[in-house]
Amino acid sequence: MTIAERYTRFAEREVRGVSPAYERLARWVSGDDELLALLGALPPAAQQPNLLFAVVRLHNGPVEDPAAFGAYAVGNWPAIEAEIRHRVTQTNEAGRCAVLLPVLAALPQPLALLEVGAAAGLCLFPDRYAYRYGGGSTAARPSWSGRHLLGAGEPVLDCIASNLAPPARRPEVVWRAGLDLNPLDVTDPADVAWLDALIWPEHEHRRARLRAAAAVVAADPPLLVRGDLVDDLPALAAQAPADATLVVFHTSVLYLVPQPRRAAFVEVVRGLPGHWVANEAPTVLPYEGLPRPPIDAHLNVLALDGRPLAWTRGHGQEISWFG
DSSP states (O other): HHHHHHHHIIIIIITTTTHHHHHHHHHHTTTTTHHHHHHTTEEEEEEEHHHHHHHHHHHOOSSHHHHHHHHHHTTTTHHHHHEEEEEEEEOOOOHHHHHHHHHHHHHSSSSSEEEEEEETTTGGOTSSSSSEEEEOSOOOSSOOEEEESSSSSEEEEEEEEESSSOOOSSEEEEEEEEEESSSSOOOOOHHHHHHHTTSTTTTTHHHHHHHHHHHHHSSOOOOEEETTTTSSSSHTTTTSSSTTTEEEEEESGGGGOOOOHHHHHHHHHSSSSSEEEEEEEETTSSSTTTTOOSSSSEEEEEEETTTEEEOOOTTEEEEEEOO
């Protein structure tokens, strides 16, 4: 896939109908030869739309008007390139806990959670957030109807659940740890600014959610370890209490990992005690016999111990169960 095709795909499958500003920018970049040439000098993992757009936002560059964005990016490329090479996308979206919850709540309690690619650890607190599930259905996928509120306080994570009754309880978590090449600290304004920059321009509700989740995490910081998902995972997993169910999980992380390293991670995580919860694109961890996706958009596959269970949206806003 060329860089231009990558940006076109991002416009059509990830942000269409979700972020008009980023759809405009992605289409503009896909046809801008000068910007495509600059991106072409970067490593493939650094060429992705989310990273470029977030870095421009971090520098307070324009993201509403494509022509102004293009002029700014080209005119300030040395600074933007340096930032891109220094950063990785670390979209630490607490809303993803809403699609993880049905699996986590059904496992033997209590849980010891270990997130790979944890960033600031916002997804390590599924027991502390409130959830508001709405019923969704299609002719092919009947579902419960109504709304279901679970828990209290902030943030409240909204999620449409199709073909799935929402969980009746939140999990009991007695240990939580995260592994990341570059852990972030919610008490560091610079780290929070980067998390904010990664949120798409129109998504003020996600910015409010980031602030509320960051307050939860800051009040009881998890163990965050700087390390590699293959080399350092077993040692961190060994610190989990023996009387809790170990759950290693990750969401929208492995696409950043080269395929050989990804395969090594799968081998390591399968050798650990407890359970493995993955929430990744179907091209990242391919599964045989997946049903047709319910919508024509970028979706992840939620899987438990290698068994696919549901389609999910990237920010946790929807889950369509088929397992």
